Amino acid sequence: MKLQTRKRIATLGVLSPPVLWALIFLFIPYLIMFTYSFYLKKFPTFEPAFQFGNYAQLVTDAQYYQVLFRTAKISIMVGLFSVLLGYPFAYFLVFKIKSDRVRAMLYMAVIVPLWVSYLLRAYTWKTILGSEGILNSFLVWSGILDAPTDIFLYNQFSMVVTLTYIYVPFIVMPAYASLEKIPRSLIEASKDLGVRPLRTFWSITLPLSSPGIAAGMTIAFCLTFGDFIAPALVGGPNGFMIANVLTSQFGAALNWPLGAALSIVTLLIVLTIISLSDTLQRSGKLELE
Amino acid sequence: MSSRVRKFLKSTMAVTAASCIFASSAWSAGQVNLLTWEGYADDSFIKQFEKDSGCDVSATYVGSNDDFAPKLAGGGGVYDMISPSIDTTKIMIEAGFVEAVDLSKVARFNEVYEKFRTAEGINHDGKVYGVPFSWGSIPFMYRTDKISEADAPTSLKVLWDPKYKGKISLWDDKSSIYVAARVAGNQNIFELNDAELEAAKQKLIEQKPLVRKYWSTAGELVDLFAGGEVWISNTWGGYQSNLLAEKNIPVKEFIPEEGAEGWMDSWMIVKGTANTECVYKFINMAISEHGQCGMSNYNGYSSSNPVAAKKCMSAEQFTKLHQDDPDYLDSLLLWVNLGARLEHYTNIWNAVKAAN
Incomplete structure (x- = not known):
C-alpha cells in the first residue's frame, strides 16, 4: 500500500467517529428541525407541508419578538454583570496575588460551584431571596426593614442574579487565561516609560485580555439566551423567555412546526453573536503578535 | 473510500438499532409506567398494589392536561397508561394515542357512575376508551391567617384587587382564561370567540402586576403557599389544601360566585403497550375500594365508583365528597374538549405570559 493511502486511512480512522457523531447528533437533527x-x-398534531406560515406568524404576532427582546435584554445584563464581577476577580488573581497556592485556591473556589447541579444552585436562590428567605430574615432582624419585602424573588431581578451567579465562573476562566498570557515585560515597559497604572490598564492589559472577556461574555450570553430553568424557578409572571416559548410550543401547544421555526431563528441569533465574538477575539490576538 | 464510510455507517446504525430494541424488550416484564397527576401514584396505596400484583409502578407527572399529547407524540413506548381529564380524553382517542379498553377484563366497570361511564369523552365508535377514576372541582384557596374572616373572598374579583398585589397566583394552564372570562361575566367559557378570547387576554395582562407567580405543579403551589409567597390561588380541589394542612398552613377553599370548573379523570391505555397484564391489574385496583379510597384519602378528590366508595369511606367523607350526589358536578362548569379551538386558547395564554 502506498504511504499516501495509508495516511488517508489513518486520517479517516481518527476523524470518522467525531464526524459521524456530528453528522448523526448535530447536522441531521438540524436538518430535521429545519424541515419541520x-x-x-393541524389539530390535534401537525402534517408535512412546505409553507412559510410559521415564519410569518413569528413576525406578525407581537408575543414572539416581545419575548425575544426580553431574552436579549436579560442575556446582555447577565453577560455584563458577569464580566463586571468575573473580570476584576481574574485580574486580582493574576496580578495581585503573589502566592501560587492562594491563587490556585481562590481559582478553585470560583470553579467548584460548577460541580454542583445547576438546578440545585438556582433553587438555592429561592431560599435566599424569598419573602421568608434568608435575605429578608436578615433585613428584618437587623431592623433595616419593618416587614419582609417581595421585591427580591419572582421577577427579572432574581433571574439576573441567579444567572449571573451561575455564569461568573465562565468569565473567570477565559479572562484568567488571557490575562496570564500577557507578557509582564509589556506592563513593565509601560511603567518604565512613566505611564500611570490606569492608563497601562486601558491601553495594554484590557485590549490584550479582550479575547478572554469576549469569549466569557459570549458563553454567558448564549447560555442565558437558551435558559428556561431560571424563569421557571425564580422568574415571575414577566420572566417568560424564548426557551420557555420553545418548550411550550413543543409541549402544551403541540405546535412543533412553529417551535422549529422559532428554534431556527434562535439558532441564527446565537450563531451571529458567536461569529461576531469570534471576529473580536481574532482581532485581539493580532494585536499581541 | 466512500463505500467504506457507508459500510461503517451502516454497521454502526445496525448496532445502535439492535441495542435499542434489546433495551426496550428487556424492560417489559411486570411493570406499569404511568403518565399522570401528582398524587395518583402515591405510596400510600400503590405500595400495597405493587406487593399484591407483582407489578412495579413508575410514574411521570404532568402539570397540565396539555402535557399528555406532546409526551405521547414523542413516541417511544415509554408509558403504558395516562390519566387525562374529560376535556382531553377525546383528543387522545382521535390522535390515536390510546386503545380501547377490553371491558371483559374490568369486572366492576358497571359500578362506576353511569353518567361517567357513558360520557362522550371516553366513548368512541361504540367502544370505551377510558375508565373513570376521580372527579372534583377547581376551587380557589386562600390563607386564613393572612386574609381575615371579615375579608373572606367570595368572588373572582379578588384576584384583580390591588390590595393583594404580589400575593396572587394562578395555574399555568388554559384554565386561567376560563377564570378571566368568568370574571367578565361570561359563563360560556368553553366556546369563547376570538373577541372574547382577546378580552380575556387583556384582563389577564391587566392582572399581571398583581401576580406573584403562575404555578405549574401541585408541589410548586404548596411551596408558594407554605413559603408565604402567595395568599390566594386556584387549586386542585382537596389536594393542595390537604398537603398544606399537613404542614400546618391554614388555608380554606371556596367556590367563587362566578362558579368553579369541574373535571373528571379517566385511566386510558396507551396504544401498543407491552404491559397489558399489569395495566388491567392496575385498572381493576384503581376502581376497587383500595384504589378509590387510596386516591380519595390522599388526594381529597371524589371517587368514580360509588359502590366501592360506600364500602371504604365513612358516611361523613362519603357526603363531603358528594358521592351521594354526582349531579353536584353539573353545578360546576365541567371541562369540555375544545377541539380545534384549543390552539387558540393555548396561544392566548402564551401571549399573556409573553406580554410585558
Missing part, C-alpha cells in the same frame, strides 16, 4: 419549520399545524 415548514410543516403545517
Whole structure:
C-alpha cells in the first residue's frame, strides 16, 4: 500500500467517529428541525407541508419578538454583570496575588460551584431571596426593614442574579487565561516609560485580555439566551423567555412546526453573536503578535 | 473510500438499532409506567398494589392536561397508561394515542357512575376508551391567617384587587382564561370567540402586576403557599389544601360566585403497550375500594365508583365528597374538549405570559 493511502486511512480512522457523531447528533437533527419549520399545524398534531406560515406568524404576532427582546435584554445584563464581577476577580488573581497556592485556591473556589447541579444552585436562590428567605430574615432582624419585602424573588431581578451567579465562573476562566498570557515585560515597559497604572490598564492589559472577556461574555450570553430553568424557578409572571416559548410550543401547544421555526431563528441569533465574538477575539490576538 | 464510510455507517446504525430494541424488550416484564397527576401514584396505596400484583409502578407527572399529547407524540413506548381529564380524553382517542379498553377484563366497570361511564369523552365508535377514576372541582384557596374572616373572598374579583398585589397566583394552564372570562361575566367559557378570547387576554395582562407567580405543579403551589409567597390561588380541589394542612398552613377553599370548573379523570391505555397484564391489574385496583379510597384519602378528590366508595369511606367523607350526589358536578362548569379551538386558547395564554 502506498504511504499516501495509508495516511488517508489513518486520517479517516481518527476523524470518522467525531464526524459521524456530528453528522448523526448535530447536522441531521438540524436538518430535521429545519424541515419541520415548514410543516403545517393541524389539530390535534401537525402534517408535512412546505409553507412559510410559521415564519410569518413569528413576525406578525407581537408575543414572539416581545419575548425575544426580553431574552436579549436579560442575556446582555447577565453577560455584563458577569464580566463586571468575573473580570476584576481574574485580574486580582493574576496580578495581585503573589502566592501560587492562594491563587490556585481562590481559582478553585470560583470553579467548584460548577460541580454542583445547576438546578440545585438556582433553587438555592429561592431560599435566599424569598419573602421568608434568608435575605429578608436578615433585613428584618437587623431592623433595616419593618416587614419582609417581595421585591427580591419572582421577577427579572432574581433571574439576573441567579444567572449571573451561575455564569461568573465562565468569565473567570477565559479572562484568567488571557490575562496570564500577557507578557509582564509589556506592563513593565509601560511603567518604565512613566505611564500611570490606569492608563497601562486601558491601553495594554484590557485590549490584550479582550479575547478572554469576549469569549466569557459570549458563553454567558448564549447560555442565558437558551435558559428556561431560571424563569421557571425564580422568574415571575414577566420572566417568560424564548426557551420557555420553545418548550411550550413543543409541549402544551403541540405546535412543533412553529417551535422549529422559532428554534431556527434562535439558532441564527446565537450563531451571529458567536461569529461576531469570534471576529473580536481574532482581532485581539493580532494585536499581541 | 466512500463505500467504506457507508459500510461503517451502516454497521454502526445496525448496532445502535439492535441495542435499542434489546433495551426496550428487556424492560417489559411486570411493570406499569404511568403518565399522570401528582398524587395518583402515591405510596400510600400503590405500595400495597405493587406487593399484591407483582407489578412495579413508575410514574411521570404532568402539570397540565396539555402535557399528555406532546409526551405521547414523542413516541417511544415509554408509558403504558395516562390519566387525562374529560376535556382531553377525546383528543387522545382521535390522535390515536390510546386503545380501547377490553371491558371483559374490568369486572366492576358497571359500578362506576353511569353518567361517567357513558360520557362522550371516553366513548368512541361504540367502544370505551377510558375508565373513570376521580372527579372534583377547581376551587380557589386562600390563607386564613393572612386574609381575615371579615375579608373572606367570595368572588373572582379578588384576584384583580390591588390590595393583594404580589400575593396572587394562578395555574399555568388554559384554565386561567376560563377564570378571566368568568370574571367578565361570561359563563360560556368553553366556546369563547376570538373577541372574547382577546378580552380575556387583556384582563389577564391587566392582572399581571398583581401576580406573584403562575404555578405549574401541585408541589410548586404548596411551596408558594407554605413559603408565604402567595395568599390566594386556584387549586386542585382537596389536594393542595390537604398537603398544606399537613404542614400546618391554614388555608380554606371556596367556590367563587362566578362558579368553579369541574373535571373528571379517566385511566386510558396507551396504544401498543407491552404491559397489558399489569395495566388491567392496575385498572381493576384503581376502581376497587383500595384504589378509590387510596386516591380519595390522599388526594381529597371524589371517587368514580360509588359502590366501592360506600364500602371504604365513612358516611361523613362519603357526603363531603358528594358521592351521594354526582349531579353536584353539573353545578360546576365541567371541562369540555375544545377541539380545534384549543390552539387558540393555548396561544392566548402564551401571549399573556409573553406580554410585558
